[in-house]
Every structure is written in structure tokens, then in C-alpha cells.
Amino acid sequence: xxxxxxxxxxxxxxxxxxxxxxxxxxxxxxxxxxxxxxxxxxxxxxxxxxxxxxxxxxxxxxxxxxxxxxxxxxxxxxxxxxxxxxxxxxxxxxxxxxxxxxxxxxxxxxxxxxxxxxxxxxxxxxxxxxxxxxxxxxxxxxxxxxxxxxxxxxxxxxxxxxxxxxxxxxxxxxxxxxxxxxxxxxxxxxxxxxxxxxxxxxxxxxxxxxxxxxxxxxxxxxxxxxxxxxxxxxxxxxxxxxxxxxxxxxxxx
Amino acid sequence: xxxxxxxxxxxxxxxxxxxxxxxxxxxxxxxxxxxxxxxxxxxxxxxxxxxxxxxxxxxxxxxxxxxxxxxxxxxxxxxxxxxxxxxxxxxxxxxxxxxxxxxxxxxxxxxxxxxxxxxxxxxxxxxxxxxxxxxxxxxxxxxxxxxxxxxxxxxxxxxxxxxxxxxxxxxxxxxxxxxxxxxxxxxxxxxxxxxxxxxxxxxxxxxxxxxxxxxxxxxxxxxxxxxxxxxxxxxxxxxxxxxxxxxxxxxxxxxxxxxxxxxxxxxxxxxxxxxxxxxxxxxxxxxxxxxxxxxxxxxxxxxx
Numbered sequence: 001x002x003x004x005x006x007x008x009x010x011x012x013x014x015x016x017x018x019x020x021x022x023x024x025x026x027x028x029x030x031x032x033x034x035x036x037x038x039x040x041x042x043x044x045x046x047x048x049x050x051x052x053x054x055x056x057x058x059x060x061x062x063x064x065x066x067x068x069x070x071x072x073x074x075x076x077x078x079x080x081x082x083x084x085x086x087x088x089x090x091x092x093x094x095x096x097x098x099x100x101x102x103x104x105x106x107x108x109x110x111x112x113x114x115x116x117x118x119x120x121x122x123x124x125x126x127x128x129x130x131x132x133x134x135x136x137x138x139x140x141x142x143x144x145x146x147x148x149x150x151x152x153x154x155x156x157x158x159x160x161x162x163x164x165x166x167x168x169x170x171x172x173x174x175x176x177x178x179x180x181x182x183x184x185x186x187x188x189x190x191x192x193x194x195x196x197x198x199x200x201x202x203x204x205x206x207x208x209x210x211x212x213x214x215x216x217x218x219x220x221x222x223x224x225x226x227x228x229x230x231x232x233x234x235x236x237x238x239x240x241x242x243x244x245x246x247x248x249x250x251x252x253x
Numbered sequence: 254x255x256x257x258x259x260x261x262x263x264x265x266x267x268x269x270x271x272x273x274x275x276x277x278x279x280x281x282x283x284x285x286x287x288x289x290x291x292x293x294x295x296x297x298x299x300x301x302x303x304x305x306x307x308x309x310x311x312x313x314x315x316x317x318x319x320x321x322x323x324x325x326x327x328x329x330x331x332x333x334x335x336x337x338x339x340x341x342x343x344x345x346x347x348x349x350x351x352x353x354x355x356x357x358x359x360x361x362x363x364x365x366x367x368x369x370x371x372x373x374x375x376x377x378x379x380x381x382x383x384x385x386x387x388x389x390x391x392x393x394x395x396x397x398x399x400x401x402x403x404x405x406x407x408x409x410x411x412x413x414x415x416x417x418x419x420x421x422x423x424x425x426x427x428x429x430x431x432x433x434x435x436x437x438x439x440x441x442x443x444x445x446x447x448x449x450x451x452x453x454x455x456x457x458x459x460x461x462x463x464x465x466x467x468x469x470x471x472x473x474x475x476x477x478x479x480x481x482x483x484x485x486x487x488x489x490x491x492x493x494x495x496x497x498x499x500x501x502x503x504x505x506x507x508x509x510x511x512x513x514x515x516x517x518x519x520x521x522x523x524x525x526x527x528x529x530x531x532x533x534x535x536x537x538x539x540x541x542x543x544x545x546x547x548x549x550x551x552x553x554x555x556x557x
Contacts, residue, residue, distance in 0.1 A: 035494070037257040037264060073552045083541040085365050086550070145549030179255060179264030180300070214259040214494075221260055221489050229485030232312045232493045233478055236500055240319030243504030247324070 020050045020059075022190050022202035031177065031186075031208040039179040042206065044102075045172035048192060055194060059168045060103065060110035062191040064121060065175055065206065067098030068184035069128070074142040090135045090142040094128040097182040099150075100157040102173045104165050107158070112196035119191065119198065123147055123156050154178045181208055260492035261305040267498055269299065274313065274499035278506020282321040283514040284526045285466030286447035287314040287473045290533055292499075305492050308484030312496040314477040317503035318470045324511040325467030332418035332464050336471040338425055339450070342432020343476060349433070350440025357441070367442055372537045374438070378452050379530035385456075386523035393520065419460045419468075431457055439476070447473050448530055455523065462519035466511075 027043035044063055072095045075086040103110050107122060116122050124143060132139040150156040155178065163173040185205050192200040210218055221228045254267045273295055277288035289310050296306035325331045357366060410424030431453045439446030447469050454465045485491040514522060 033257055035257055036255065038255050039264075075550050075552060077545060077548045077550075079544070083365075084543075084545060085541075142549065145547075146551060149547065149549065149551055179257065180262065182262055210259060214257060217259040217493055221485070221491070221493075225486040225489055226482075228493070229482040229491065232485060232491050232496055233315060233481055235493065235497060236312055236316035236478075236481075237319050239497075239500050239504045240316045240321075240507075241323065243320045243508055244323035247508040248327070 019052050020048055020192055020200050022192060022200055023047045023049050024190060024202055024204060026188070026204065026206065029204070029206055031181070031206060032211040033181060033183065033209065033214055034211055035213055037179060037181075037214075039177055039181075041174050041176045043172065043174050044188070044190075045170070046190065046202075048169050048171075048200075054168050057194040059165065060105060060193045061163045061165055061171045062104075062107070062111055062121060062193060063102045063163060063173055063175075064126075064187075064189045065098070065100045065177075066096040066126060066187050067182055067208070068186075069094035069096045071095075072146065074146050076142065076145070088136050090129075090132045090139050092127060092129045092132055092143070092146065095146060095150075096126055097184075098155050098177065098186065099123060099126050100159065100175050100177075102157075102159040102162040102175060104161065104163045104171070106160050110193050110196065111191070111198070115191075115193070115196065115198050119189075119201070121191070123158060153180065155180070177208075183208055183210055256494065256498065258301075258305075258492050258495050260490065261301050261309075261495060263300050263302075265299060265301070265495075265498075270495070270498040271502040274317075274502025275506040276502075277499075278317045278320075278503035279510040279513070280506075280529070281314070281317045281447075281470070281503070282324065282507035282510025282512075283466070283517075284447075284510075284522065284529070285321075285451050285469035285473075286526075287318060287477060288447075289314060290448060291529075294536070301492075301495065302490075304488060304490045305495070308481070308488060308490035309492045309495045309499070311477040311480040311484065312491055312493070313499040313503050315474055315481060316496075316500035317507040318473045318477065320504035321470045321507040321511055322467060322474060324508055325470065328467075328511075328515060329418065330463050330515075331467035331471050332416055332460070333468075333471065334414070335416045335419055335421075335428060335454075335458075335460070335464075336468045338414075338428045339432040339435075339454075339468070340472040340475055342429040343436040343439070343446070343472060344479075346433035346436020346438075347440045347476070348436075350437040353437060354441050368537065368541065370438075371442055372534055372541070374449070375530050375534035375537070378449065379527050379534055381456075382452055382523055382527035383531060386520045386527060389520040390524065393518075416460075419458075419464050421458070421460065423458070428458055446476070448526075451526065462522055463515070466514060466522075 024046040031040045048059065072092045073089055074092065075089040077084045078087045080087060101121065101123065111121055116125055120126055124147065127143055129139065129143060136142060147156055163171055165171040186208055188204045188206055190202040191198050255264045256267045257264045277292050280286060281288045292310045293306055296310065297303060322331060410426050412425045413422060414425050415422045435446045435450045435453060438449055450469050451465055454460045454469065455462055481491060
């Protein structure tokens with residue numbers, strides 16, 4: 001309950017801007033990827049600061065976390081002369097490597113379609129695919145496939161009803177990030193909505209970085225590739241030699 | 254125990270990788286193949302990106318081949334002279350193969366062509382070896398001495414060299430040509446070429462099966478070491494953490510494999526290799542012919 005007290009303190013210190021505002025806390029704003037990284041649970045909690053009486057329409061909260069976006073190629077196989085080969089492909093301009101949406105209720109009820117389009121909240125809207133339609137007539141099906149594959153890996157998560165809200169003021173949710181995380185800045189957005197309309201928006205970042213040995217090896221592979229290659233080979237040769245030597249000792253002993 | 258791989262950016266089970274490395278290492282020590290053609294699909298399956306899998310495996314093969322070669326050197330079953338000749342041919346072939354590969358890539362659909370070549374090649378090589386070694390096993394059971402080596406036109410060629418370990422006195426041209434051909438195929442198909450080199454040495458050059466394994470491993474070390482450096486410096490796709498996990502299993506497996514291999518009869522060794530080659534061929538053909546459960550696949554933009 002300490003953080004609630006802390007929040008109250010922060011709330012009092014903030015200057016007045018809109019009618020309703022988000023005051024946010026994260027269990028950690030940094031995720032360190034170590035060699036034994038097994039994923040991370042991020043606790044997102046916050047409070048609504050308001051200078052007016054609580055309006056009649058109920059308050060809803062939508063939270064999104066998105067990993068770094070990269071271009072992706074989606075290929076489709078079809079049967080040609082009896083064998084299955086890649087025959088069609090679509091290049092998507094940018095798809096987030098990780099994307100999670102958590103809401104207080106069904107997304108189509110808490111957020112109108114217009115607002116979804118404006119803020120790019122739902123998973124299909126988070127993927128940018130400007131030129132996709134020119135590459136295949138049924139480009140939507142490629143985007144659907146991308147989402148399907150990513151959802152199976154928990155890289156895309158749609159968690160409707162996962163945000164708990166108390167007294168229209170305090171809200172919290174936990175988002176579990178899988179072990180297969182890409183390094184980068186993870187954009188975190190919080191939307192307060194009433195009747196499907198966004199009344200307040202707050203953004204923050206979660207920094208996901210490799211640390212320790214992971215950091216060292218990654219940096220070395222990029223900055224001194226020749227040395228890195230030689231190091232890999234040396235390890236290989238040494239391991240091969242030591243196994244051989246160990247077996248010789250075992251056989252004699 | 255899960256380990257996060259720094260270059261592949263995926264988290265994998267360490268014990269699974271140790272086991273996988275060990276299994277492929279045994280095959281490597283036994284048959285003189287690098288095992289890349291088996292390891293690549295296995296690594297894809299556990300979610301390692303293809304580019305990282307191919308590059309890292311080259312590094313792992315250096316380790317298991319080196320371990321295997323040392324074991325074979327103690328048994329004096331490595332023909333260093335033959336290995337060097339094949340290696341020279343192989344490097345020339347690999348350079349030619351890259352040119353051919355780029356030409357095919359400019360024509361498009363190179364992936365399919367590679368896969369079809371692979372199936373065809375594995376099928377033919379595996380089938381021929383299987384039939385031949387089956388016949389050899391039957392003959393030894395009946396007590397008939399088989400004479401595989403024939404004196405043909407090959408022995409009329411100039412530049413004869415004595416390959417003492419293999420017990421051959423032949424022209425240097427056939428091993429060079431074999432090396433070049435395997436190098437071309439290896440570069441096009443993206444594999445070390447051990448499983449093509451081994452049958453070629455047995456049937457085309459007439460080398461004794463026991464010597465073939467060590468000699469093949471000897472030349473694989475150099476080819477894969479070169480590949481590792483190439484991938485490390487141009488694509489940055491060698492994952493040393495993944496390589497270490499694989500090679501710990503690999504070097505130990507290679508020692509066991511060598512021991513197993515020397516205890517077996519040459520025909521038995523050949524028939525097992527034939528079965529393995531046919532199994533990989535069958536798996537590839539199956540993938541091409543049967544409808545996949547997921548028709549769509551993801552890739553990074555710019556890959557072929």
C-alpha cells in the first residue's frame with residue numbers, strides 16, 4: 001500500500017492540465033536480459049487524477065506495450081505440380097516484435113473504432129502495412145497469419161478484462177513478457193476512455209537491454225566480428241582437443 | 254535450465270541443446286559427416302532463426318570434427334595427403350559454387366531448386382549405397398570375397414601420387430575433380446558436404462571405408478572454419494553461446510562415435526549411413542508433398 005501513498009503524494013504535486021489525468025507506476029521500467037532470463041512480469045498500476053466530480057459514464061482503461069517495430073515478410077505456400085512451395089509473399093512495413101493489449105472490458109466496447117484507428121491500439125492496427133495491398137489481392141490474410149503465428153508464441157497478447165479498476169480511480173494489471181524478447185525500447189501507453197472515447201492518454205517507456213555476458217558477446221560480435229569469429233573457432237578447437245585428450249586418459253586409466 | 258542466446262535472441266533449454274549436440278556428434282564421429290544436414294532442421298524446429306542456425310552450426314562442426322579427427326589420427330585412419338588434395342579441390346569448387354548460386358538466385362525460385370536437388374541427390378546416393386552395402390553384407394555371409402575396386406580408365410590418367418594410408422596409387426585428377434564437384438554442391442546447398450564427400454570417396458576413389466571417415470572429417474574442419482569466419486564477419490550470425498552448448502555435447506559424442514565406428518564392419522557402417530541419408534531424403538520429400546499445417550511463414554525482409 002506504500003505505493004498508493006506515494007501516488008497520492010505525486011498526485012498532489014502535479015499541476016492541473018486536463019479534466020482527468022493518469023498517474024502511473026511500473027514495477028520496473030527496465031528489463032535486464034541475463035543469460036538465464038526466463039521472461040519478466042511487469043506490473044503496471046496507476047491512479048486517475050481528476051479535478052471534477054466523477055462523470056456518469058463508466059471509466060475504462062486500455063494499456064498497450066509494444067516492442068521495437070521491424071519490417072517483416074510473410075510468405076504463403078501453395079501446391080504447384082504436386083509439391084508445396086512458397087508462391088506468394090507480402091512485405092509489411094513495420095510489425096512490433098512484441099505487442100500486448102490489456103483492457104478493463106471487451107476492446108470494441110471500451111474503445112470506439114475511430115479512436116482505435118487514431119491511436120493504433122488493436123493488434124491489426126499496430127501493424128503498418130501501407131504497400132501490402134499492392135503485393136497480393138488478399139493481403140489481409142497475410143496480416144491475419146502474422147498475428148496468428150505471433151499469438152501462438154505469446155509475442156502478441158490480447159488480454160480483454162485483465163485490467164482491474166477500483167472506484168473509477170485506481171487501476172492495475174500485470175503483463176508477462178516471454179523469454180524470447182528482442183532488445184529495445186518498449187513503448188507503454190495508457191488510455192482512459194469513457195463511452196469508447198479517449199479522455200486521457202499517458203505514455204512511458206520500458207527499457208529492455210541485454211546485460212553482463214550477453215551484452216559483452218553481442219557488442220563484440222558487432223564491433224569486432226573478426227576477433228569474435230576467431231574466438232569462436234578457438235573455443236571449438238580447444239573443446240575438440242580437450243574431449244579427445246580426456247578420452248585418451250580415460251581409456252588408459 | 255533455460256539459457257538466453259545473445260545473438261539468436263531466443264531462450265532455449267540448455268540440456269536439450271547438449272543432447273542434440275551429442276547425438277549429432279556421435280553420427281559425425283561414426284560416419285565422417287559434419288551433421289549440418291541433420292542439425293539445421295532440428296535447430297529450426299526449436300525456434301533458432303535460420304541464419305543463426307546455419308552459421309553457428311558451422312562453428313560447432315569445427316569442434317566435433319576436430320575431436321573426431323584426433324581420435325582417428327591415433328588410429329592412423331586419416332589420409333592427410335588425400336585430405337589436402339580434396340580440400341584444395343573443395344575450396345575451388347566452393348568459390349565456383351557461390352558464383353553458380355548467385356546466378357540461380359538471379360533467376361528466382363532458388364530455394365525450391367535447392368530443395369529438389371537435395372531430395373534427388375540424397376535419394377540417389379542413399380539408394381545406391383544401400384543396395385551396394387546390402388549386397389556386400391550378403392556376399393560376406395556367403396563367404397564370397399567382394400572386389401569393389403576395379404582397374405579402369407581412371408588408372409590410366411597422369412600425375413600419379415601414392416596415397417599410402419588409403420593404399421592407393423592413382424592420379425591426382427580424380428580426387429581434385431571430386432573435391433571441386435562436392436565444393437560446388439556444398440556451396441549451392443549450403444551444407445558442409447560430408448554426406449556427399451563420404452560416398453564419393455568410397456565409390457569414386459575406391460578408398461577404404463575406415464580411412465574415409467577420418468579423411469572426410471579432416472577436410473570438413475577447414476571448410477567449416479572458413480564458413481564460420483565468413484558468417485561471423487559478414488552476417489554477424491554466429492551465436493557463441495549456442496555453439497558452446499552444442500559443441501560440449503558434440504565433442505564428447507564424436508569420441509563415442511569414433512569408437513563405435515571402428516568396432517563395426519565397413520559394410521555395416523555404409524548401410525547405416527545409407528539409411529540415414531535416405532531418412533533425411535524421405536523427411537524432405539514428405540515436407541514437399543504433404544500439406545503443411547501452417548501455410549504462412551515469417552521472415553525478415555531481404556532474405557531469399
